[in-house]
Amino acid sequence: MALEKLGKALNSALKKLARSRTVDEATIKEVVRDIQRALIQADVNVRLVLQLTKTIEKRALEEEPPAGVSKKEHIIQIVYEELTKFLGKEAKPLEIKEKPTVLLTVGIQGSGKTTSVAKLARHLQKRGYKVGVVCSDTWRPGAYYQLKQLLEPYGIEVAGDPEEKDAVKLAREGVKYFREKGVDVIIVDSAGRHKEEKGLIEEMRQISEAIKPHEVILVIDGTIGQQAYNQALAFKEATPIGSIIVTKLDGSAKGGGALSAVAATGAPIKFIGVGERIDDLEAFDPKRFVSRLLGMGDIEGLLEKLEELQKQQEFKEEDLEKFLKGKFNLKDMYAQLEAMQKMGPLKQILQMIPGLGYSLPDDAVKVGEEKLKRYRVIMDSMTEEELEHPEIINYSRIKRIARGSGTSTAEVRELLNQYNQMKKMFKSMDKRKLAKMAKKFNFGGFGI
Ligand SMILES: Nc1nc2c(ncn2[C@@H]2O[C@H](COP(=O)(O)OP(=O)(O)OP(=O)(O)O)[C@@H](O)[C@H]2O)c(=O)[nH]1
CATH class of the missing domain: 1.10.260.30 (Signal recognition particle, SRP54 subunit, M-domain)
Known part of the structure; x- marks a missing residue:
C-alpha cells in the first residue's frame, strides 16, 4: 500500500483518540501533535504541516458535532476532510474525449516515466480503449525495448526506432502512424535525459509543437519528497502541464512529502505509481486515498x-x-x-x-x-x-x-x-x- 508508514502513524493517532475516555483540549492537542509528527516524518513541508494542523486544531476545538455524531467521530471527520483538501480535494480523472487523444509524457530520467507510460497504456486498455505508444526517447535506446517488452504481452503496439536520432521526427511519425491505424489514445514517451536541462526543455517544447498533445503529463519520482515542489514548478513554467503522475509511492518514506508538495503547486495529480508491476497504477482520488490511508476503509x-x-x-x-x-x-x-x-x-x-x-x-x-x-x-x-x-x-x-x-x-x-x-x-x-x-x-x- 502507498505510504504505509504514514498511514500507520495517522491511524494510531486516531486510534488513540478513539480509545481516550474524554475528549478535551489536551486530547485534541495531543492528536494534532501526533499528526504533525507523522507528516513531518513523511517529509511533508513543515510550513504546510503547521498550516494544516492549525486548521484541524481550530475546527476540532470550535466546531460542535452535528446531531447524532460523537465528538470523536467529528474530529476524525475533520482530520479526514482537511487531509483530503491538502491533497487536492477532488479527483480529476484523465479524460479521453477525442479520438485519438494524444498524451505526451515528460519527466526527468529515472522518475519512472517509461514504466508509467506502459502502466497508463495498460490502464486505458483495460477500460476499453485501443492504445498506441510512441517512444521518442533518442537518449536511451533501451526505453524502446523496455516499452515493447512491457506492452507486447498485452497486444499494445509500440512505435519507434532506436537508431533514429531525431526525437521530434519520431514523435511526429509515431503519432501519424497511430492516427492512421485509428487508435483511441496515443501516448508519447519523451526523453528523460539530455546533455543539459535547457536542451531537454527545448526538445519537449518542439515535440509538443509537432504533435499538439491534448494533455502533457509530468511524471515525478515520489521518493524525492518535498523537493517535488520545485521540480513540478520548473516543468509547469516550461510546458503547459495538464496532469501529474507521482511514482514509487509504495514503500517510499517520503511519499507524503511528494504528494502534498505537488498538490501545493495546484497541478492535478491524476495517477500514482504503487509498485513495479504494470498494474501498479492507481487513479488518484484524494478522498479515497485519505480514507484508506487513515485505515477507515474504502x-x-x-x-x-x-x-x-x-x-x-x-x-x-x-x-x-x-x-x-x-x-x-x-x-x-x-x-x-x-x-x-x-x-x-x-x-x-x-x-x-x-x-x-x-x-x-x-x-x-x-x-x-x-x-x-x-x-x-x-x-x-x-x-x-x-x-x-x-x-x-x-x-x-x-x-x-x-x-x-x-x-x-x-x-x-x-x-x-x-x-x-x-x-x-x-x-x-x-x-x-x-x-x-x-x-x-x-x-x-x-x-x-
Ligand atoms: N517501486 C516502484 N518502482 C517504480 C515505480 N515506477 C517505476 N519504478 C521503477 O523505477 C525505475 C526507473 O523507471 P523507468 O521507467 O525505467 O525510468 P524513466 O524515468 O523512464 O527513465 P528514463 O527512460 O531514463 O527517462 C525502474 O526500475 C522501475 O521499475 C513505482 O511506482 N514503484
Whole structure:
C-alpha cells in the first residue's frame, strides 16, 4: 500500500483518540501533535504541516458535532476532510474525449516515466480503449525495448526506432502512424535525459509543437519528497502541464512529502505509481486515498477493484461468495491466490474493507509466483476428493502426494498450512462487516 508508514502513524493517532475516555483540549492537542509528527516524518513541508494542523486544531476545538455524531467521530471527520483538501480535494480523472487523444509524457530520467507510460497504456486498455505508444526517447535506446517488452504481452503496439536520432521526427511519425491505424489514445514517451536541462526543455517544447498533445503529463519520482515542489514548478513554467503522475509511492518514506508538495503547486495529480508491476497504477482520488490511508476503509475502492476483476473473469460471483464466507477448498484457494497475484496483494484489497485496517498477518496472504507454480504441481497430484475436502489429507496421503508430484512432504504440508491459515483468517473476520459488504455486492441472499 502507498505510504504505509504514514498511514500507520495517522491511524494510531486516531486510534488513540478513539480509545481516550474524554475528549478535551489536551486530547485534541495531543492528536494534532501526533499528526504533525507523522507528516513531518513523511517529509511533508513543515510550513504546510503547521498550516494544516492549525486548521484541524481550530475546527476540532470550535466546531460542535452535528446531531447524532460523537465528538470523536467529528474530529476524525475533520482530520479526514482537511487531509483530503491538502491533497487536492477532488479527483480529476484523465479524460479521453477525442479520438485519438494524444498524451505526451515528460519527466526527468529515472522518475519512472517509461514504466508509467506502459502502466497508463495498460490502464486505458483495460477500460476499453485501443492504445498506441510512441517512444521518442533518442537518449536511451533501451526505453524502446523496455516499452515493447512491457506492452507486447498485452497486444499494445509500440512505435519507434532506436537508431533514429531525431526525437521530434519520431514523435511526429509515431503519432501519424497511430492516427492512421485509428487508435483511441496515443501516448508519447519523451526523453528523460539530455546533455543539459535547457536542451531537454527545448526538445519537449518542439515535440509538443509537432504533435499538439491534448494533455502533457509530468511524471515525478515520489521518493524525492518535498523537493517535488520545485521540480513540478520548473516543468509547469516550461510546458503547459495538464496532469501529474507521482511514482514509487509504495514503500517510499517520503511519499507524503511528494504528494502534498505537488498538490501545493495546484497541478492535478491524476495517477500514482504503487509498485513495479504494470498494474501498479492507481487513479488518484484524494478522498479515497485519505480514507484508506487513515485505515477507515474504502468500500468504493474495493468495489472498483472487484469490478475490474470480474471483468477479467478471474473472480466469479460464487468465488466471492465462498471468499466472504471463508468456506473454500484447495481449488478455490489456488484460484484466489492466482487472482490476487494478478490484481495485487490480497492485503491491499482487505485493507479497503472498513474496520479491518492493518491487522492482517502478511504471510497469510502473500504467495510468490514461484511458490504458486509449486502449489500447482502439488495439487496436480491430489485426487478430486482431496482438493475438495483437504481435511481428509492425512500423513500417508501427504507422502503419496509428495512422491507423485516430485516434491517433499514439507512442501505439501506448507501448502496445507497456507490453506488452513487462510481459512482461519476468513473465519475470524467480522461476519457482520462481511455481511454488510456482501449486501453491497448484491449477494445478500447467502446469509453469512
Ligand atoms: N517501486 C516502484 N518502482 C517504480 C515505480 N515506477 C517505476 N519504478 C521503477 O523505477 C525505475 C526507473 O523507471 P523507468 O521507467 O525505467 O525510468 P524513466 O524515468 O523512464 O527513465 P528514463 O527512460 O531514463 O527517462 C525502474 O526500475 C522501475 O521499475 C513505482 O511506482 N514503484
